[in-house]
Amino acid sequence: MELIKVGGKLAPFIKEPEQFLGKDVDFKGVVYRIKDLGNFSFIHVSTAKGILQCIVEGELGEVKEGSAVHIWGTVKKAEIKDKFITPRNIEIQVKKLEVLSTPEASLPFDITKKKLNINNDVKFDLRMISMRYPKERAIFKIQEGLVQGLRNYFVAEGCTEIRTPKIVKAGAEGGANIFEIEYFGEKAYLTQSPQFYKEFCAGVFERVFEIAPVFRAEKHNTNRHLSEYTSVDVELGNIESFHEIMEFEVGALQSAFNNLKENYQYELELSGVELSGFSEIPVLKFHEVKEIIKKEYKVDNLKEHDLSPFEENKICEYVKKETGSEFVFVTHYPSSKRPFYAKDDPENSEETLSFDLLYKGVEITTGGQRIHDYNELILKMKQRGMRPEEFEFFSVAHKYGLLPHGGFGMGLERLTQKVIGLDNVKSATMFPRDVHRLTP
């Protein structure tokens, strides 16, 4: 019998091109840009790792922008200024070029210029093309880098990676923004949050995380909302205080930022992002935020039990001015605005042991300690007029013993958006879904 051996590997030259200076190499890629200068041409070739500069002397032949090519050549030293190219200290003197495939049509917009001159509708309608623009591609490399940095931290700190169901019988958040599906003749829903399941899993593995899609039927088309997004969920068992959860999140975000700085320098530069380091994040209580907003911005919302987008924005502005931090934790949200499973402050039952993390003007995380005691949970449900028997599949975990626990959920697309400074969360989503968009 024939045997398939390990292979299909990325060419070593593409992995570490600078190691091949002076050597003859061959590699494959897609022609991103051609600059014909008469006697010779620059061909910029997109690979799995970046865009390489190649020089072809004489006639170019059949090759076009968008052609997949196989190139043989010699690696030479270079000093390239164009930020789209990486690495910029080498180029390839082409000896032979073979065209592997050729596009049927030229692109409907130019992806080789400094600016991509299309509106958001075209950008999303032709996402498979617009992502080929290096600055667009960089967004999703940065997103990948954030995920890697977060995941590395979670694993290093003893979290087990879990996989929870997306089709559920009851929503964790309740409310109207839930998608209904027909499930073999039964009503079911798309999950809004893995909340119940990560609590179950904290009772098994103590510390868990999941990075997976969640669904919200958001009827408003804003620059902050998606009907499908990636939730970075963590749940930590055996906590003594919900401060431990915030401390854990500081560490996780630090790890994510460090991973970007170490491994995504090209993409950060291309996106014009200068990441500031941090090892601590300021914290304010909910009522302190309300008072600061009143005092500093003359808006009196003291009776509102939530923060408006305006207030989130302004408190970030204030904290940045006062401390230099782009992040701020807001704690002790009113119990009335938090879900039933949130743990009330034993010293003031109108407030919860909960927090939001705001970053550059928007909420990117909601978290807090949960009720772990069975009787406390049943009582809270009754106080809210809920029928505990409907949530027996959840409270059964508490009945048979759950450890003190809490966690957070972070919106990956919002984090990506704000790291890069994009004006819309959809721009930080490969294939966004909203009330008007279901394709591609």
Place this chain on the structure above:
Amino acid sequence: MELIKVGGKLAPFIKEPEQFLGKDVDFKGVVYRIKDLGNFSFIHVSTAKGILQCIVEGELGEVKEGSAVHIWGTVKKAEIKDKFITPRNIEIQVKKLEVLSTPEASLPFDITKKKLNINNDVKFDLRMISMRYPKERAIFKIQEGLVQGLRNYFVAEGCTEIRTPKIVKAGAEGGANIFEIEYFGEKAYLTQSPQFYKEFCAGVFERVFEIAPVFRAEKHNTNRHLSEYTSVDVELGNIESFHEIMEFEVGALQSAFNNLKENYQYELELSGVELSGFSEIPVLKFHEVKEIIKKEYKVDNLKEHDLSPFEENKICEYVKKETGSEFVFVTHYPSSKRPFYAKDDPENSEETLSFDLLYKGVEITTGGQRIHDYNELILKMKQRGMRPEEFEFFSVAHKYGLLPHGGFGMGLERLTQKVIGLDNVKSATMFPRDVHRLTP
């Protein structure tokens, strides 16, 4: 303003308990088992990393199985035989024990014995409890280890991690087993596969992967099917032959198995799994499989254009006997049974440049080269009686140029099931979903 610093870290003792021999430590966990021996008691305490043996002299006090506890004690050398305990070369002489929380009720079944005596219905109904049984927990640690090993390989070989939508306008696989949802007044579906999107992304990043849920409305309740499962998807650009994809998968599986052997020894031992190493996988053509089945097992299915579960099982048995391999690639599936985007063999248009990977009797992967040429794709759709205009959102990528590419999708739960030797794929799923099961 107060500041939240990095913290909430897992105790160093729990990370590397053997490093603390002879030292005084404190840690938290949940009491898994109590063995009261009169003068002293064994308390086995479940932590984020495993189950530790603790010894309490004298009276036990209020502590119960299921209690969350904070323990202070001295780490001593030990030789423990019980396979549920890890590590087995140390134990903790307890100086002080504080109960942090206590269960409302005793567990409905015993999770401390060698065997968990419950049927599958109870196991799944009370998943949050049954997963606390060490052998059940081990299943999902092994699943985590497989994912880590795969992901490490994908990243090392230059794949970008992508996130594609789960709510889609058209299914990639077609057919009846697709869940419909109401999307703001429009009909939409839950994705059966990220196929279209990973092809788009191969045109952007060259090599991509995604590990995410997919959905199939499987009306048959078998031990092979789930209505929601985790698909490990890879797409590689600039391939010369679909053999590269198989070679890549051999490397990825090797990395997954090696990660288990290096980092999940406790769980493998607990599950009674001895993983055999491999660096190559035998390959047979589809028609060769049919001929072997006819010759060896006297079953003549030569005219059927697919392999039956019986045939998958038997060909694995045959290959194991002939070569010792538990894996076998089957290539060149008939075009009639593969989706429209599959690339036909230029030498025989009735066969595709495709493969399945079978492992211990079942298909765990489907893969192959795709059509990258626009005109070839349009022609194939027409030949199949499809209306190309309905798939314009897909073929637009081909129109503007796609590189030669292909990939595979692997069912994570089936892989986990077969690695461990479980009799049902649902047992390799934390919270399985099938035609009869929507909870918990």
